[in-house]
Amino acid sequence: MKDIKNLTRDDLKEVCISRGVPAFHAQQVFEWLYRRRVDDFSLMPNLPVKFREYLKTAFCFSQVKALKKEVSSDGTVKFLMGLPDGLAVESVLIPEKKRRTLCVSTQAGCKFGCKFCVSGLNGFKRNLTPGEICGQLLAVEKETGEKVTNIVFMGVGEPLDNFDYVMKAVAIFMDNRGLEIGKRKIVISTCGFVPGIEKLTESGVGLRISVSLHAADDKKRSQIMPVNKKWNTGQIMKTLKKFYEKEQFAITFEYILISGFNSSEKDAEALSMYVKGVPHKLNIIPYNPSEHFDWNAPTGDEVGGFVDILKSRGVFYTIRRGRGADISAACGQLKAQILPGA
């Protein structure tokens, strides 16, 4: 049986048409699923009886379940989410004044093996379906009773490597009969997966993009992000320029500042030069140590010295402290803690 929650409203319209019922029933199904959160076709009385009977035989409802949660002293909540086949991923809820941002996973495991990220340690299992991606929001809202306002695709996996399913999930998130999250409130984060950035540009869907840079020098970047050996910083910038020409959104660059690795004056200069290639925002994130890696957190002086150079080069930046540092430092760690070997 297929999962009904993998379908966008347009997909559902096609189902309606193929069954000879008016396409507006797609809107009703969507409202039952995402506004009223009903997972039973028998409880959708405004659908024609025969159509309901057909739906029962053809579709099931995916269930993503919050298996465990940890609440940080700063209010951040990390959820371990169980998928229908027994695999698990993480979602992180970051409450701020008016916003409740949910960081969702898009793959179980990751192929890219960045050397500071727990998610890649046990390799790649599979892509998450649209139902499983949106299901993380449904599970969090069920658990907390509060509406998620923003989505960042920054959990386990490289979202642009699961492009088609992620775009379907985005359509469901944005649908005004679905989860009603505006496109300006959705950010796709990428490790620099150039073919995916190209597809996103071609799609013209109008989402903002954030690039995990972490080093502007190819040799260093390849050392911590093997993806850079395939698509280097020059290729990434070329692709981002095209994205900017089309979308006119500033690109966000994320830079995890690791003591003694990418925190020197030369690194700051290289970063300044690099980000100036395109209108941008720059987030400097002091590394949060993990038992899984040997990297160290930068000292306050190291951070200060680094950003002083950025300032002197006319580069604007924001220093972001990792949220939820006391519950588990990096993506993937919650899973590693309670599902050893998963």
Ligand code: SF4
């Ligand atoms: S940082 Fe992202 S792309 Fe890199 S290993 Fe982790 S999940 Fe994968």
